[in-house]
Amino acid sequence: MAERVVLPLEDRRLKAVFSYPHFSRRHYEAVIGDLRGLGVDGVVLAGELEAGEAKMIGKGCTAVVCLGLMHGLPVAVKIRRSDSCRESLEGEGSNLEFANSFGVGPRLFGVSKNAIAMEHIRxxxxxxxxxxxxxxxxxxxxxxxxxxxxxxxxxxxxxxxxxxxxxxxxxxxxxxxxxxxxxxxxxxxxxxxxxxxxxxxxxxxxxxxxxxxxxxxxxxxxxxxxxxxxxxxxxxxxxxxxxxxxxxx
Ligand SMILES: Nc1ncnc2c1ncn2[C@@H]1O[C@H](COP(=O)(O)OP(=O)(O)O)[C@@H](O)[C@H]1O
Ligand SMILES: [Mg+2]
Structure with missing residues (x-):
């Protein structure tokens, strides 16, 4: 198996993922702060999509998704896009938590305004x-x-x-x-x-x-x-x- 490359949150290559598709220092810093708060401590260079020199596992209209590490374990990290019309991911997190209560959806690990950490579905x-x-x-x-x-x-x-x-x-x-x-x-x-x-x-x-x-x-x-x-x-x-x-x- 190819060696897994893990980047710390501060790695400059992650700027293109944390503030996608446009770089805004304010957005980037808010995302890093939220990830730290959630306990996400690194990002694995994995996924089929590219953002600059980094990789992502998914992309939607409002968010991008990368493979993060939380206490050393891989999790899907959904990050609010810098051009998203949604003010926050908290509503989504609350609906996912409700879905989880009856066994539906990826397991939610944590949510904040700019990021959701959840089970990585392979x-x-x-x-x-x-x-x-x-x-x-x-x-x-x-x-x-x-x-x-x-x-x-x-x-x-x-x-x-x-x-x-x-x-x-x-x-x-x-x-x-x-x-x-x-x-x-x-x-x-x-x-x-x-x-x-x-x-x-x-x-x-x-x-x-x-x-x-x-x-x-x-x-x-x-x-x-x-x-x-x-x-x-x-x-x-x-x-x-x-x-x-x-x-x-
Ligand atoms: N929990 C997850 N595990 C694995 N891949 C995911 C997960 N959540 C999202 N993805 C991938 O990321 C893509 C974009 O995520 P999505 O939640 O659809 O974003 P948006 O709300 O912007 O549409 C999905 O199409 C999927 O490929
Ligand atoms: Mg979608």
Whole structure:
């Protein structure tokens, strides 16, 4: 295995990550202060994305994500972008903490205005994982996991908000299991559409439904009717009808 390069927070190469995409000394110093407060003491040069001479594991519209070290253990560190329209990541942290209370999302380790430290989810997004040629039984198991987690979100009144195009937000973990990430747009007041959105994404969106169709047979008309019933009453029973149509036992 390649040697792991760990940079201390003050390393100049991390400026491009801590204040992304534009450098602002104020933002950079606020991020470093928050990371210290959270107990993050270093960053591993890891990830497919580059920021100057440093690396990142992910990038979104409001934040970038790098691999940090907390008490010597790897964690995903989400850092507020210098051009983000969100004032703080604290709302996201609180929604993630709530999701964790019923077993959904990466485990939250700490949150502050400019950074979140959470469990690092290693794996592939659902589409890439399907392209890697998994067995049908495993696909069924993962789809069931995703649907169950979406139903749990619906039952607890937490709307994720970005599951209708869930390309980047469902990760199939290397060790098995699915994880829904990014609670940045989540809301506890909006009407919940988690399961409905994800069913649309998985079974009706062209690219992904073709891959899923190799493993799970669906009658789209019946599926729409089942989802109409679920919408009217998002009960365990309605979820059961969905599983039985998809033959996910
Ligand atoms: N806990 C995590 N573990 C592993 N990768 C993550 C984690 N959180 C985010 N990422 C990666 O970082 C990317 C951007 O994170 P995201 O939370 O979607 O940011 P944004 O709120 O800006 O959309 C994701 O698409 C994913 O690839
Ligand atoms: Mg995102």
């Amino acid at each position: 794996g592939l997004n659902l589409a890439r994982w399907l392209e890697s040629g998994p067995q049908s039984e495993t696909v069924k198991y993962m789809v069931r996991e995703v649907l169950e987690q979406c139903h749990a979100l619906d039952s607890h009144g937490l709307d994720h908000g970005e599951l209708s195009n869930a390309k980047k937000h469902i990760i199939i973990k290397e060790g098995g299991g699915a994880c829904i990430i990014d609670f940045e747009s989540a809301s506890r007041t909006r009407k919940c559409r988690n399961l409905t959105s994800v069913v649309n994404y998985i079974f009706f969106k062209d690219s992904i439904s073709r891959l899923i169709g190799l493993h799970i047979g669906v009658d789209r008309k019946m599926l729409s009717e089942i989802m109409m019933r679920y919408k009217a009453s998002p009960s365990d029973r309605a979820l059961g009808a969905l599983f039985s149509h998809l033959k996910l036992y």
